[in-house]
Amino acid sequence: MKSILSFAAAIVLAVSVFSVPAKAVVTFDDFFATDPFAFEVIYLHELGIITGYPDGTFRPNNPVTRAEAITMVGRALKLDGTKRATPFSDVSPSSFASGYIASAAAEGIVIGFPGMTFKPEDPVTRGQTAVILDRAFYFADAPDNTFSDVDGDQYYFDAISRLAYAGVAKGYPDNTFKPDLNVSRVHFAAFLARTVEPSFIPEKRELLNDANDILADLKAKNFESVADYVSADEGIVFCPYSGGCMGDDSGVSFTKAETANFMEDSEEYLWGYQDGSGFPIELTPSQYYDEYMMDAVYNEKERYGITEQPMTMEQIHERFPDATIVEFYYPGTQQYDFMDWQNLNMVFAKDSSGEWHLIAIVNNRWTI
Incomplete structure (x- = not known):
């Protein structure tokens, strides 16, 4: 770390x-x-x-x-x-x-x-x-x-x-x-x-700093560094919507090695289904990165802050009950009455030795 x-x-x-x-x-x-x-x-x-x-x-x-x-x-x-x-x-x-x-x-x-x-x-x-x-x-x-x-x-x-x-x-x-x-x-x-x-809480402050580092790595498309935070045993799950991430088989799971090679992977995956229309989200990892994972401006945080979307947190905890979540929030624009909000949630959990790992990145947005 x-x-x-x-x-x-x-x-x-x-x-x-x-x-x-x-x-x-x-x-x-x-x-x-x-x-x-x-x-x-x-x-x-x-x-x-x-x-x-x-x-x-x-x-x-x-x-x-x-x-x-x-x-x-x-x-x-x-x-x-x-x-x-x-x-x-x-x-x-x-x-x-x-x-x-x-x-x-x-x-x-x-x-x-x-x-x-x-x-x-x-x-x-x-x-x-x-x-x-x-x-x-x-x-x-x-x-x-x-x-x-x-x-x-x-x-x-x-x-x-x-x-x-x-x-x-x-x-x-x-x-x-x-x-x-x-x-x-x-x-x-x-x-x-x-x-x-x-x-x-000191260890949660450390986790927030890790999350800020991961955000910088995501912006730089440096998935080799992102993979440093992923467990070699458990891997990481990517979900485009929190509501579609509650089932054990939902989202796409990557190993630590696959995460390091995320942007170079040319395979097309089924990441989930569009919330609202139900259309399948079938994209390569680099396309998913652009269209879902980093499709908003997310800024470094000094505090965890109180979430603006508590339902997102509840849905993520349904899948990952032992997790600590760091939410990066894009509030949307006045042009769309702030209904174009999005968030990027880094989901962390401890392993048996007490070390924190990044176990999921879950996005969410308002849809009809």
């Missing part, structure tokens, strides 16, 4: 988008750039997910209440936060969190307690946080966690396993997770920022 930026350098890169000191960016009177999680909070504040209190404080060490937690998750998911009645008897329609609680209940993110109460002012524990995030966002299947204080029969066991495997939630030096410990506001922000923006 090619050399990659360190996470420290990535943090510098992330801060470079701000033209003023971090304290001024965050605008909280009690929270500063020296905090270990300052950049996670800056990021969430930039997106409007964290807003703080009317007195200008963030209160980083205060426990997160259930109402606050669901409000932050709801903003991250862009749920409807309009204040309204909820299914819970102890959440007033006038509560700041009522809209997000109602939306989260409708989405199955929160269930509440017996008697249809939500207990909005109760603090959220680390175990509960794992369950909320696991329900709200996609996390790949994971091996069982090995924390000494998390038993397999506990309701949060699987969620903690998935978040820990993804790098979102970490344990303590004594190999405990402390699932019953209340989560502070700054720690909840760290969990949520890593979930929304994986580049806050």
Whole structure:
């Protein structure tokens, strides 16, 4: 694999988008750039997910209440936060969190307690946080966690396993997770920022840098270098549409050696079928490159970013449930009301030794 930026350098890169000191960016009177999680909070504040209190404080060490937690998750998911009645008897329609609680209940993110109460002012524990995030966002299947204080029969066991495997939630030096410990506001922000923006996780930042390198290689038609990221055992799959890539036999599979020779291959392949018309897509690799794979302007990314096409992600995960996806997005043009959007998705997965490999390149576009 090619050399990659360190996470420290990535943090510098992330801060470079701000033209003023971090304290001024965050605008909280009690929270500063020296905090270990300052950049996670800056990021969430930039997106409007964290807003703080009317007195200008963030209160980083205060426990997160259930109402606050669901409000932050709801903003991250862009749920409807309009204040309204909820299914819970102890959440007033006038509560700041009522809209997000109602939306989260409708989405199955929160269930509440017996008697249809939500207990909005109760603090959220680390175990509960794992369950909320696991329900709200996609996390790949994971091996069982090995924390000494998390038993397999506990309701949060699987969620903690998935978040820990993804790098979102970490344990303590004594190999405990402390699932019953209340989560502070700054720690909840760290969990949520890593979930929304994986580049806050060091190995996912490295993966993003690899994806940027691969994009440069694709633009240069340098498939020998692209092949460096492909597993010799598993190869790589190419799909023109995410919706047509969900079956195990869909798309075209290339070995590592075949990938290196991609542009020189003169054979015509059936890549799939046009979404909408159903006509077969029968092209040589170089034709497929021009007409589907790189038929848009894709730019290097500093962050993973929140996808504009969540259905694409869902469809790719149907085929590759353990994958991490880096999406490069072309938003389209005003001339066509932005319906000419396209995306190029690099799909990565770990092998048995823990090394990341490029296992698929999946494109997608709007069709009729």
